[in-house]
Amino acid sequence: MKVVLQNLTKVFPSRNKKSNEEVVAVSDFNFEIPDGKLIGLLGPSGCGKSTTLYMISGLQKPTSGKIFFGDDDVTELSTENRGIGLVFQNYALYPHMTVKQNILFPLQNLKGADRPSKEEMLERAYHAAKLVQIDELMDRKPSELSGGQQQRVAIARALVKMPRVLLLDEPLSNLDARLRLQTREEIRRIQKETGITTVFVTHDQEEAMSISDIIVVMKLGVVQQIGAPQEVYDSPQNLFVAKFLGTPPINVFNGSVKGGKVYIGEDAVLEVTNVPDQEVMIGIRPEGFNLDAEGPLKCKLANVEVMGRDVSIVSTHEASANPDIRSIINADNKVDTSSEIVRYSIKPHKLFLFNKETEERIYFEVK
Ligand code: ADP
Numbered sequence: 001m002k003v004v005l006q007n008l009t010k011v012f013p014s015r016n017k018k019s020n021e022e023v024v025a026v027s028d029f030n031f032e033i034p035d036g037k038l039i040g041l042l043g044p045s046g047c048g049k050s051t052t053l054y055m056i057s058g059l060q061k062p063t064s065g066k067i068f069f070g071d072d073d074v075t076e077l078s079t080e081n082r083g084i085g086l087v088f089q090n091y092a093l094y095p096h097m098t099v100k101q102n103i104l105f106p107l108q109n110l111k112g113a114d115r116p117s118k119e120e121m122l123e124r125a126y127h128a129a130k131l132v133q134i135d136e137l138m139d140r141k142p143s144e145l146s147g148g149q150q151q152r153v154a155i156a157r158a159l160v161k162m163p164r165v166l167l168l169d170e171p172l173s174n175l176d177a178r179l180r181l182q183t184r185e186e187i188r189r190i191q192k193e194t195g196i197t198t199v200f201v202t203h204d205q206e207e208a209m210s211i212s213d214i215i216v217v218m219k220l221g222v223v224q225q226i227g228a229p230q231e232v233y234d235s236p237q238n239l240f241v242a243k244f245l246g247t248p249p250i251n252v253f254n255g256s257v258k259g260g261k262v263y264i265g266e267d268a269v270l271e272v273t274n275v276p277d278q279e280v281m282i283g284i285r286p287e288g289f290n291l292d293a294e295g296p297l298k299c300k301l302a303n304v305e306v307m308g309r310d311v312s313i314v315s316t317h318e319a320s321a322n323p324d325i326r327s328i329i330n331a332d333n334k335v336d337t338s339s340e341i342v343r344y345s346i347k348p349h350k351l352f353l354f355n356k357e358t359e360e361r362i363y364f365e366v367k
């Protein structure tokens, strides 16, 4: 099921009685979610992810704009009639019911012609339980399950109605690191097996990047960039997106372009064409540095952290916007730790220029 968000906007009235300042939680969101894809809705806390999801689910009414499922305008439709499955961060299972009863619950609530026969309900409940691999646990109570198992029950309960769209709001946040990894792979597998169009909300960029077909990066209610995870990582449209994606994060420098050369402090690190002289912000990915005794970027060596396959070199530079610079270098390259200086040349496609005021990307060609 394709899902279309059209000029979707949500404004909340002020919570503070003294001021009339409204909160624009979501501003003019336009996106056509292709059928059968998993969309990662990504951004820092408070950027409008949940509000967007609640509008798609019908739990919240947009201030303006429309939502379509396929060609159906569902903007005015109630949550029950949208055919969605919802999973929240806190699993919200009924504690007095068994796993089986929890999964059956949405079906038993169906009325009239929509209500399946008893046999079909059971069959669908077991099918959903199998998908999330909890069919052995059907007679347990939620209190007898681990957090990961409880979240699987919540997902089975969302799947049992065979939703047109699956909506997940930070579903892994309550799980420990190992389970989080395992469950996110699980969600990806289930999504592929069922082919249900899915919107997955998270503030964790690694989580979003690893399971999404498409990510949507939001900031303060405004969509910043939409694209395949690798595409957005490789070509961020602004400094916010560049900084939000990637671990370790991108290194940011105050720099300038003068006469076709990109300067970090006094160091001319790259020659470019078609960029007028100006002050810029420069972003270099940690993997964008080559150890190079003749390299133009001269940094003060602080520390070398061994990671096995790679080493992480921590250094400083007076033009760096962060306390330190972190580069990731293949461990086959030997770092001279007795030296106070480390010199780099820069991989051009790992360096991005941004306008100093707007922080929008400045595109260039390498000379
Ligand atoms: P996220 O899920 O990305 O953390 P939310 O969508 O929950 O963000 O919130 C977006 C913005 O809208 C925040 O500034 C939040 O405080 C505000 N907001 C969310 N729900 C309400 C509400 N019911 N009333 C007023 N403001 C709200």
Ligand code: MG
Residues within 6 Å of the ligand: 049, 050, 051
């Ligand atoms: Mg939220």
